[in-house]
Each structure stands twice: as C-alpha cells, then as structure tokens.
C-alpha cells in the first residue's frame with residue numbers, strides 16, 4: 001500500500017481478536033459458547049444468533065474478531081440488499097448448507113436485519129425463517145432495534161445477545177490507546193469529552209477523534225469543545241465524506257448521504273471539490289463527477305415537486321461517487337478541502353446550467369451535438385483542466401472564451417492556476433501580435449507564420465483553435481491588433 005493511502009481509524013483499529021473487543025464481556029461469553037458448540041460439531045438448537053444493541057458498540061467487530069481467532073470465513077451480507085425471497089435463497093440459502101473449500105465452518109453475517117420492512121420484503125424474512133432451523137453454518141444477524149413487530153418470528157428462532165453502550169472509562173482508554181499508537185498528543189479530559197458526547201458509540205468517538213487529530217495534529221479540550229459540540233455540521237460533514245469515499249459497498253455510501261445532517265447541495269459541493277483529492281485516477285474522478293452532475297439534475301427535478309426523484313439523488317451522490325473508483329486502490333491520503341466560495345456558489349446555483357452553457361457553445365464550434373460533446377469531449381476537458389498541462393488549459397480558456405464560473409466547473413480547485421495560465425497565454429498572444437506588427441513594418445514587410453511558430457511564440461493554432469474558428473468572445477478585437 002502506498003504512503004499516499006490512508007485507512008480510516010475505525011478500520012485500522014478494528015478489533016483483530018476477541019480480546020480486543022472492549023467492555024462486552026457477557027455478550028462475548030454468550031456468543032463464544034454458541035460458536036464453540038458449532039465448532040465441536042454439535043450445532044446449537046438455535047442456529048442463528050441475533051446480536052442487538054446501539055450502533056457502534058462492537059457487534060460486527062466481535063463476529064469478525066471471532067472468525068479471525070477461529071480461522072473461519074465470514075460471508076457478510078447487508079439485509080437491506082437482500083430483501084426478496086429469491087435474493088435470500090441465492091445467498092444465505094446456498095451458503096447455509098455449503099462448506100468452504102477449507103472444510104471449516106463459514107459464518108454468515110447479515111447486518112441490520114431491522115432494516116427488513118414487512119411491506120417491502122417480498123418474502124425475504126419468511127425465506128430466512130425457513131433456512132435457519134436447518135442451517136449447517138452459523139448464521140449471525142445484527143440489529144439496533146430487534147423489538148419491531150415484524151421481527152417477532154425471528155426473535156423466536158434466534159439466540160438473542162444484547163450489546164450495551166460502553167462505559168466512558170473504557171471508551172477513554174480505547175481512544176488513548178489509538179492516540180499513543182498514532183503518536184498524537186492528547187488531553188485525557190478531551191477524550192472524556194468526546195466519549196461523553198457520543199454516549200458509548202465507539203464508532204462515532206473514533207471518527208470524532210480522527211477528525212480532530214487529523215485536522216489539528218493534537219487533541220486538546222479546546223479543540224474537542226469547538227469541534228465535537230459543532231458535530232452536526234463540521235464533523236458530520238467530515239464523516240459523510242469519509243463514509244462515501246471509503247465505502248466498501250454501495251449501500252454504505254447511500255446510508256452516509258441519507259443519514260447526514262447536512263443539506264444535499266452542501267454535500268454535493270464538498271464531494272465535488274474533494275473528488276480530485278481522493279481519486280488519483282482521472283477516469284475514476286470523471287465517473288464520480290458525472291454521477292454528481294446527474295444527482296444535481298435529479299435534485300432540481302425533486303425540488304420542482306417530483307420528490308420521488310430524491311432517491312436517485314441519494315443513489316448518485318453516495319454509491320455513484322463511491323463506486324466510481326473502480327481501480328484497486330484506496331483513496332488518496334490528501335486532506336479534505338473546503339470548497340472555494342465561487343465553486344460553492346456555482347454548484348449551489350446549478351452545476352448543470354454551467355455544464356450546459358459550455359456544451360452548447362463549444363458543441364457548435366466543434367460541429368458536434370451537445371450530447372456527443374458531453375460524452376466524448378467533456379471528459380477530456382476535465383482531465384486537461386484538473387490534471388493536464390496548464391498551458392494547454394489556459395489556451396483553451398482563451399480560445400473558447402470560457403467564463404470564470406465555467407473554468408471553476410472544469411478545473412475545480414485548480415481553477416486559479418488555470419485562470420493565471422490563461423492570462424499568460426493572453427499576454428503571449430499580445431506579444432506575438434506586437435512582433436507580427438513589428439515584422440509587418442520591417443524593411444521586407446513579409447512576416448511568415450512558420451517563422452513565428454519556430455520562434456516559440458504562442459498562437460491559438462497551437463491549441464487547435466486556428467483563425468478559421470470564430471473568435472472567442474473575450475478575445476474579440478484583440479487578435480491582430482497592434483499596440484502603439
């Protein structure tokens with residue numbers, strides 16, 4: 001793994017062994033007794049265990065840690081993705097009766113079974129109930145709230161294991177341990193503050209700790225107070241971005257955007273400006289930006305009253321951006337950056353209108369349709385403006401007469417550099433014109449294009465924007481003009 005990549009602390013410090021799971025002694029003992037019955041070849045009467053309790057207290061961690069200790073495979077599924085009877089049959093149904101090649105047991109882990117709704121299930125729950133009593137592999141279900149009515153039959157056939165919130169003292173020690181291993185200076189009182197604010201949710205605590213430490217290099221009470229109290233905004237946003245960019249599956253990214261306290265446009269602006277920071281591959285980045293621009297389209301339709309479109313907005317902003325990263329690489333290590341004000345405004349106004357205005361103007365210059373432009377040309381413009389040669393980008397700005405907000409759209413965080421480069425191109429063109437004029441006035445009075453090019457001067461031809469093209473708007477009247 002390259003140094004550029006970083007692993008979020010909740011993954012880095014996930015318990016590797018059952019001993020690392022803190023403060024859940026009773027749950028641990030119940031779960032291990034149940035699992036050991038399986039391992040001894042005497043499957044327990046209840047062949048599924050239902051681990052329940054508040055979020056972020058170690059339910060999933062315990063299952064993964066036990067699998068690690070006993071060298072068992074885990075098949076992890078998300079119940080909300082496996083609602084239909086057919087899906088359950090194809091996944092849990094097959095796995096429950098099959099031994100992996102190692103011949104050892106395989107734990108089937110279904111997260112969030114309380115996400116199964118009675119209405120939308122199309123038989124998923126019934127199918128699960130049919131499989132459990134005969135399963136040949138241990139099935140583990142997790143839930144935050146197992147007391148919903150429709151889960152009653154499931155409660156009857158599973159071993160219910162309760163997980164409680166961790167005590168503040170244990171959470172503080174856990175956070176202190178992370179700080180020590182990261183060599184981060186921390187104030188114990190600040191850790192206590194973070195633990196209190198999150199009321200036993202270790203995932204939230206570790207995320208908050210990382211947000212403070214990563215942003216400031218230390219964890220003081222002052223920082224914890226300022227940041228953790230304001231978590232609804234800054235930390236929630238940070239968490240949303242992290243959960244999208246580091247999502248291992250589409251549903252995780254979707255959950256991140258739907259659970260965020262931020263408004264959709266703000267999340268979009270942040271994602272937009274940080275895609276480049278996180279995705280090193282231009283094609284990944286393009287796919288992510290493309291998904292975002294579609295999300296923006298659906299959002300405007302939703303706001304026009306078609307609220308059904310909101311679910312597409314979530315799909316495109318979350319899984320659309322997360323799954324755009326197809327290469328086998330972790331996101332880059334770069335820190336998140338605040339979207340520049342102009343970008344934010346441009347995005348909030350409407351990303352699409354900027355895109356459409358570029359498409360309309362440039363498509364007619366290139367004699368292609370706007371949809372061909374968007375599909376075949378725009379991706380290259382993104383690459384040139386965001387990662388390519390600045391001189392080329394500057395030339396395109398001048399040649400196509402792009403406005404500042406259009407440059408913002410194409411270049412994102414690099415727009416200032418591109419605008420500067422465009423100024424340099426204008427200046428070079430101006431000087432070129434002066435030379436031309438001077439040569440025109442010379443004794444022979446015969447300036448030759450080829451000679452000027454060979455002197456290394458810039459011309460719009462160099463950018464494929466020769467004089468046959470219509471003149472760019474902000475260049476009108478300047479080309480060929482001489483300065484006295």
Ligand SMILES: Nc1ncnc2c1ncn2[C@@H]1O[C@H](COP(=O)(O)OP(=O)(O)OP(=O)(O)O)[C@@H](O)[C@H]1O
Nearest residue numbers: 010013014021022055056057058059060061202203
């Ligand atoms: N008891 C614990 N001991 C050590 N680390 C923990 C514990 N509980 C949670 N964590 C940390 O918090 C992260 C999230 O925990 P985990 O996924 O196990 O929570 P969960 O109870 O399954 O939550 P959810 O109900 O939201 O799925 C873990 O990666 C780990 O870093």
